[in-house]
Amino acid sequence: MAVQVKEREHQDVETEQLMSGCEAIAEAIRLADVDVMAAYPIRPYDGVMQAAAKLIANGKMDVEYIVADGEHSQFEIVKHACAVGSRVFVGSSGVGWFYAFEAIAVTAGLRLPVVAICGNRALDDPGAFGTEHNDSLAVRDLGWLLPWAETAQEAMDLALMAWRVGEDKRVSLPVAIGLDGAFLTHSQQIVKIPTQAAVNKFLPKFDLGDRLLHPDNPITIAPQVDQDWLMEIRMQNDQAMRKAHDVISEAHAHFKELFGRGGDSPFLDEYMTDDAEYVVFGQGTLALPMKVAIRRLRKEGHKVGLVRLKWFRPFPTQEIVKSLSRFKAVGVIDRDYSFGSPYYGGVLYNEVRSALYSLDKRPTIVGFIAGLGGREIEQPMATDIFEKTKAAAGDIKSGDTCHWIGVRS
Amino acid sequence: MAVETHGTGTLPQIKGVKDVPYDELFVSGHRTCQGCESALVMRHMVKASGPRTIVLGSTGCMYVANTTYYTTPWVVPWMHTQLGASGSAALGTAAGLKVLMRKGKIKEEKINVIAFCGDGGGADMGLGAISATLTHKDYNCLVLLYDNESYANTDIQLSSQTPYGAVTTFSPSGSKKRLMHTRWKKNVPGMLAAGHPESRYIAAGCAAYAVDLMNKIRKALQLGGPTFVHTLDPCPKGWDYHPQYSQELGHLAVECGIWPLYEVIDGVCNLTGPTRQIAEGRKKRKPVYEYLKRQGRFAHFAEEDVEHFQHEVDKMWTEWLIPGVIPFTVAAKDQTILKIDKKPLHEQKTA
Ligand SMILES: Cc1ncc(C[n+]2csc(CCOP(=O)(O)OP(=O)(O)O)c2C)c(N)n1
Ligand code: SF4
Ligand SMILES: [Mg+2]
Numbered sequence: 013m014a015v016q017v018k019e020r021e022h023q024d025v026e027t028e029q030l031m032s033g034c035e036a037i038a039e040a041i042r043l044a045d046v047d048v049m050a051a052y053p054i055r056p057y058d059g060v061m062q063a064a065a066k067l068i069a070n071g072k073m074d075v076e077y078i079v080a081d082g083e084h085s086q087f088e089i090v091k092h093a094c095a096v097g098s099r100v101f102v103g104s105s106g107v108g109w110f111y112a113f114e115a116i117a118v119t120a121g122l123r124l125p126v127v128a129i130c131g132n133r134a135l136d137d138p139g140a141f142g143t144e145h146n147d148s149l150a151v152r153d154l155g156w157l158l159p160w161a162e163t164a165q166e167a168m169d170l171a172l173m174a175w176r177v178g179e180d181k182r183v184s185l186p187v188a189i190g191l192d193g194a195f196l197t198h199s200q201q202i203v204k205i206p207t208q209a210a211v212n213k214f215l216p217k218f219d220l221g222d223r224l225l226h227p228d229n230p231i232t233i234a235p236q237v238d239q240d241w242l243m244e245i246r247m248q249n250d251q252a253m254r255k256a257h258d259v260i261s262e263a264h265a266h267f268k269e270l271f272g273r274g275g276d277s278p279f280l281d282e283y284m285t286d287d288a289e290y291v292v293f294g295q296g297t298l299a300l301p302m303k304v305a306i307r308r309l310r311k312e313g314h315k316v317g318l319v320r321l322k323w324f325r326p327f328p329t330q331e332i333v334k335s336l337s338r339f340k341a342v343g344v345i346d347r348d349y350s351f352g353s354p355y356y357g358g359v360l361y362n363e364v365r366s367a368l369y370s371l372d373k374r375p376t377i378v379g380f381i382a383g384l385g386g387r388e389i390e391q392p393m394a395t396d397i398f399e400k401t402k403a404a405a406g407d408i409k410s411g412d413t414c415h416w417i418g419v420r421s
Numbered sequence: 422m423a424v425e426t427h428g429t430g431t432l433p434q435i436k437g438v439k440d441v442p443y444d445e446l447f448v449s450g451h452r453t454c455q456g457c458e459s460a461l462v463m464r465h466m467v468k469a470s471g472p473r474t475i476v477l478g479s480t481g482c483m484y485v486a487n488t489t490y491y492t493t494p495w496v497v498p499w500m501h502t503q504l505g506a507s508g509s510a511a512l513g514t515a516a517g518l519k520v521l522m523r524k525g526k527i528k529e530e531k532i533n534v535i536a537f538c539g540d541g542g543g544a545d546m547g548l549g550a551i552s553a554t555l556t557h558k559d560y561n562c563l564v565l566l567y568d569n570e571s572y573a574n575t576d577i578q579l580s581s582q583t584p585y586g587a588v589t590t591f592s593p594s595g596s597k598k599r600l601m602h603t604r605w606k607k608n609v610p611g612m613l614a615a616g617h618p619e620s621r622y623i624a625a626g627c628a629a630y631a632v633d634l635m636n637k638i639r640k641a642l643q644l645g646g647p648t649f650v651h652t653l654d655p656c657p658k659g660w661d662y663h664p665q666y667s668q669e670l671g672h673l674a675v676e677c678g679i680w681p682l683y684e685v686i687d688g689v690c691n692l693t694g695p696t697r698q699i700a701e702g703r704k705k706r707k708p709v710y711e712y713l714k715r716q717g718r719f720a721h722f723a724e725e726d727v728e729h730f731q732h733e734v735d736k737m738w739t740e741w742l743i744p745g746v747i748p749f750t751v752a753a754k755d756q757t758i759l760k761i762d763k764k765p766l767h768e769q770k771t772a
Contacts, residue, residue, distance in 0.1 A: 045524075047520045047521060047524070047526075048513065048516050048517055050513075074523075074524065075520070076517075076519065076520040078512065078513075078516060078557070080509070080553065081549050081552070081553035082550075084509070084550070085508070085509040085550045085553060088502065088506040088509035088513060088550070089509045089512050090513060091513065092477065092509065092510045092512075092513030092514045093513040093516050093517035094517070095500055095514070096514055097517065097526065098520060098521060114503055115506070217526075225475060225500055225514075226498060226527070227472060227473045227497065227498060227532055230495075230497055230498040230499075232493035232500075233498075233499065233500035233501060234488075234500060234501035235488040235490040235493055236489050236490055238490075240490065241490055
């Protein structure tokens with residue numbers, strides 16, 4: 013696989029480079045002065061580890077780079093490195109992400125701010141490696157913050173945000189950035205690489221405070237609390253997740269001030285929604301073909317738009333309520349599935365419907381399953397999605413349906 | 422309580438019981454069974470390593486029975502790790518400390534890193550991660566496997582370390598099958614020593630020989646890099662005997678030749694304690710029956726089971742390339758070229 017990190021002079025000036033989503037994350041690792049990272053091969057996320065390895069080999073950054081014997085070890089290694097105060101990075105994809113699942117679960121339980129990427133990939137059998145969001149989404153209930161990127165630039169920016177927000181003492185939770193396999197991990201775009209000085213302003217030093225595991229602070233981490241204290245502790249995690257919302261907003265504002273990027277809202281990216289009547293809602297790179305379709309349909313007079321979700325956890329419920337209640341109908345596109353769920357819809361579809369349930373006036377919300385296994389969302393499919401969304405308007409019950417898009421009969 | 426505050430730049434060998442550090446770093450607060458030998462291993466382990474130590478413990482009795490909230494017995498910093506993650510816990514902690522010291526983010530000093538696991542966590546589930554760790558020679562960490570020969574915490578189920586024929590809750594003795602468990606115990610320290618030539622220290626010990634064990638822990642930490650110590654720990658609950666006999670059973674396991682004590686330092690194998698005396702012919706190996714008859718888990722053994730057990734242990738001493746350590750023999754036609762002396766050890770001439 014051709015990952016090429018173009019050598020650039022080590023001067024502290026903002027530069028622009030053509031790079032893939034994986035390479036952009038590797039640059040973020042360098043800028044964040046990560047201490048420990050652990051790698052294990054699985055496509056497509058491992059492009060990051062390849063790019064990072066080159067940066068290390070060429071002396072561009074100083075990181076303990078451990079090639080682990082499997083994903084479980086990979087995630088355990090960074091979890092423990094984090095507990096002694098290291099800033100860490102890790103990642104995986106698809107079945108590799110699932111191989112690490114135990115470690116992923118306890119990392120959140122321990123409130124250790126590990127930063128990971130999940131290069132979204134289908135779960136193998138019956139034989140598929142293209143993008144699909146069920147890997148990341150499997151951890152949605154565990155206390156991981158889950159942002160999703162659309163572009164390589166956003167991947168880098170979200171990574172810097174991830175350490176800032178995850179390591180913030182009010183939050184102290186792990187973050188896993190969703191990157192669509194191939195469409196983002198391995199597609200090149202122009203990326204602005206910020207200066208080290210600006211990143212240092214944005215990203216304070218990692219400080220675990222009195223939770224640091226060190227002989228000078230001889231604490232016992234994860235004693236048996238059992239039924240006696242577990243609920244109180246789970247509730248603290250819940251409070252941390254709630255606080256993450258405002259911490260993200262705060263970091264987003266600071267990021268915009270320093271780097272001039274990030275859009276109006278930290279949580280939602282709206283495209284041509286000012287006068288829109290029908291919108292689609294989704295996350296990741298599917299926004300790109302949908303934007304093309306919107307421009308085309310608008311020429312034909314359709315008032316259509318897109319709302320892209322940037323953080324799935326914490327789920328920005330109020331922002332979503334405020335945004336989506338303006339429209340007649342919303343088509344939620346899931347690049348995932350949740351077999352046997354309400355109305356046989358995707359994960360995002362049911363989350364959005366749940367968020368809007370108590371509104372007096374709510375749009376029809378109809379579900380779409382599209383682009384599984386890395387299938388491209390082509391323009392006829394996009395048109396189909398908008399047509400079905402429009403047809404569902406006015407009849408709230410017609411949203412109790414989930415359409416599979418672009419499937420052979 | 423008084424805790425030494427000096428660093429552990431050097432950990433000298435302990436000359437005898439009187440030379441053992443007075444300070445206790447694993448204190449009251451735990452609730453292991455009476456006579457729990459694994460708890461004694463924990464105590465000796467941190468006594469030997471001193472206060473500038475971080476301990477990581479995988480799930481099992483030494484986690485569940487040891488770290489009840491509010492009553493931790495650990496004076497040193499301690500953190501839980503997952504059942505199969507002791508190797509990774511050791512590695513991640515050691516890597517974290519190393520890079521933070523290199524970058525000047527924490528004070529430069531020697532901090533001992535010890536990750537422990539049970540036989541289930543270490544010999545079964547976590548073996549791969551321990552093996553990986555033993556190849557990362559740039560990190561200083563010790564993995565200690567405390568072997569009570571079962572998944573004890575979950576109610577005594579058989580593991581790859583449960584001895585041949587023993588009754589566990591997964592291998593009861595019934596009217597149709599007298600023996601449910603017929604696999605021979607996996608040779609963990611021997612396999613790890615053979616397979617990880619860059620690990621500077623791998624040893625087998627037993628808390629019944631406390632000074633020997635503490636010295637093994639110290640040597641492992643002193644030599645540095647990734648190291649491994651495996652202890653055999655009598656467990657009254659799992660082995661079914663009165664708690665007052667734990668030490669005695671530890672002695673018997675070694676004296677019957679079932680659990681050889683040794684260390685491999687920089688690739689050189691060195692028998693220790695009674696194991697050395699047996700090998701030198703200064704001490705007679707006791708029949709395994711002496712050991713088996715003291716434990717309820719072997720109470721169902723018929724004569725042929727005892728014979729099989731004895732036969733396999735005899736093979737460890739008469740046929741293995743290195744008695745109790747390296748399990749294969751060399752083909753007859755190759756013994757001359759490889760200069761293998763097939764006489765029992767005590768009849769061989771020492772150089
Ligand atoms: C991944 C996983 N599987 C199973 C368990 C259940 N479990 C908890 S403790 C334990 C026993 C571990 O046995 P061992 O490592 O020998 O330690 P011991 O309890 O004997 O001290 C098991 C199986 C677990 N905690 N994690
Ligand atoms: S079951 Fe065995 S290992 Fe566990 S606490 Fe009791 S004696 Fe110790
Ligand atoms: Mg055990």
